[in-house]
Amino acid sequence: MNECLKKKWTAICLTALLLLVIAGCSSTDSDGEEEMNSKGAMESYNVGDTFKAEEALEFSMMYSDHPNYPYKEDWLLWEKIEELTNVTLNPTIIPMSDYTQKRNLLISSGESPLIIPKTYPGEEASFVPSGAILPVSDYMDKMPHFRDKIEKWEMEDELETLQQSDGKFYLLPGLHENVWPEYTLIVRTDIFEENNIALPTTWDELYEAMKKLKEIYPDVTPFSDRYEFNSTLSIAATGFGTKAGWGFGNGLTYDKSKDQFVYSATTDEYKELLTYFNKLVKEGLLDKESFTQGDEQATQKFVSGNSFIINGNAQDVVTYRTSMDKLLGEGNYSIAKITVPGGPAGHLMAGSRFENGVMISSKAKESENFEALLQFIDWLYYSDEGQEFTKWGVEGTTYTKTDGVRNLVDDVNYNGLNPDGTTDLRVDYGFSGGVFAYGGTTELLHSMFTEEEIKFQEDMANIKTPIPLEPLIPYTAEDREQATLLSTPLKDYTDQNTLKFILGERDLNEFDTFVTELEGQGLQRYVDLANQTYQDYKHN
Known part of the structure; x- marks a missing residue:
């Protein structure tokens, strides 16, 4: 951490402390209110407590x-x-499929519970202008475990990307010690080995491998994908030097050489990405239905041998193997995640050390137990002890620990880690469910991975170069609304034409026309607004 960042971080904490001192000395009433807000809190609470x-x-x-x-x-x-903790949680149960919509509705109506988890960075921005959520950066002195991980893992620069136009941040993100990739291509390694085809390390090598597979198995389309192709577009775009699919985000990519943002879908790199996948479709190597079929349909093709390549993560590997054991017979096939292929821009890895995190309702500040609430969240979500507890459960009941190595007890299964277990860590005990268990040290993350998945993570870390963080674009409330109004139709039109270009429904010779069409929909105003905001923030 450079000296400037250290001073900045220290200043934030000292300012918060100073405000508390002033509030405590201003009057008897204020002093009484401060005391009530600390009701139930620990008098001494530090890292490790x-x-x-x-x-x-x-x-x-x-x-x-x-x-x-x-x-x-x-x-x-x-x-x-x-x-x-001496705390009882009173949960408002929301089906996962409706969570984002109902969470937003509860916050906007002023009926939100105090603790609001499962919020991804950026989702908090729309609630800032109304004052519905707490500026958590004002209370870092009450959250020693969160602060300790930010400092120890040198995440000050990353935390700054959460700042709003007022210089504060309103989301407590899940914190990972290192970037870790999740999705990649999963392939039938037995088919590759049987036909003496090397596992691909680049997208060009993947193309050559699929051509050979098509020659050998003319009735099979080698690659049939799920997630409406959004995951594959996202991981591929990184190696092509652009953004697409799940990773498209706000549509902007920072051009360091020009110190400005450009719209990703207007670049030569994006056109090159489209050209590559259009070639796969044209030559019958990529299933056209990859963009529209449901996940179950794509999975069925892969597990039944009607395709050899699909996108997925470690949990998907377990699911595929369970189905293939029944269909093909255990030992009659082999599948594995491969490292994400490299592209024209190199072997790059996008990603963030942030995970979905927690917002706190601004109503919490009125509670007599406000400080206790902050301490509770800090311990449960950010202490090593709290993170191990919500992930693994209770030592001696759900897991054992010997010389620092954790193992599920014989009767407990989790995601294929202990398949003979008759109870499930998530279903029967509530641990590792995602509402609490995210973030932490790499050791804790890897502790629930199979050896196969740990090797994938290590290979990715050794081969890939992480992409630097992009600068912050801290819109004001008015500018954010304008940016959203402009970006939504631009993204919709980009998505429509990305599909058309890849499927060959629109000729790639019309790419420049497509860019002109985007310009007619307010593209320049959107890019100018982003760059002006960025430059103003940078200079101020």
Whole structure:
């Protein structure tokens, strides 16, 4: 961390402390209010401490209910949270499929619970102007574990990307020690080996490999994808020097040589990406239905041998193998994740050390237990102890730990880690469910990976160069609204034509015309607004 950043971080903390001192000395009433706001809080709470409220407390929170491990009132998770912290959580249960929409509605109507998890960086911005959520950067002195990880892992630059136009941030993101990739291509390694085809390390090598597969298996389309091709577009775009699919975001890419943002879909790199996948479709190597079929349909093609390549993550590998054991027979096939192929821009890796995080309702500040709430969130989400607890459960009950190595007890299964277990860590106990368990050290992250997945992570780390963070574009409330109004139709039109270009429904010779059409929909105003905001922030 450079000296300037250290001073900046120290200044934030000192300012918060100073404000508390001033508030405490201003009057008897203010002093009384400050005391009430600290009711139930630990008098001394620092890094390494286990939070336990001085009296029994109850906090409301939103809960995203996953259909594969639905909420249970009698989970060991809830029992142990209460036992360890003296806090009872009162969850508002929302189906995962409706979570974003209902979360937004509850916040906008002023009926939100105090703790609002499962919020990805950027999603908090629309709630800032109304004052509905807390500027959590004002209270870093109350969150020692969060602050410790930011400093220890030198994440000040990344945290700055969450700042709004007022210089504050309103989301407590999940924090990972290192960038870790999740999605890549999963291939039938037995088919590759049987036909003496090397596993590809670049997109060009993938093309050559699929050509050979098509010659050998003319009735098979080698690559049939899921996620409406958005995951593959995202991971491929990085190696082509652009953004697409899930990674398209606001549509802007920072051009360091010009110190300005450009619209990703108007660049030569984006055209090169489209040209590559159009070639795959044209030559019958990529299934046209990849862009419209459901995940189950794509999965069925892969597990039945009607395709040899599909996108996915480690959990998908487990799912595919379970189905293929039944269809093809255990030992009659082999599949594996391969490192994300490199592209014309090189072996690059996009990603962030941020994970979805927590917003806090601004109503929390009015609570007499405000400080206790901050301490509770800090311990549960950011302490090593809290992160291990929400991920692995209770030592001796759901896992054992010997010489620092954790293992599920014989009767507990998690995502194929202990397939003979008759109970499930998520379904039956409530741990590792995602509402709490995200972020932490790389050691903790890897502790629940198979050896195969750890090797994939290590290979990616050794081969790939992480892309530098892009500068911040901290819109004012008015400018953000304008940017959203401009960007939404631009992205819709980009998505439509990306599909047309790849499928050959629109000739790539019309790419320049496509750019002109975007300009007719306010492209320049959108890019100018972003660059003006960036330059103003940079100079100020």
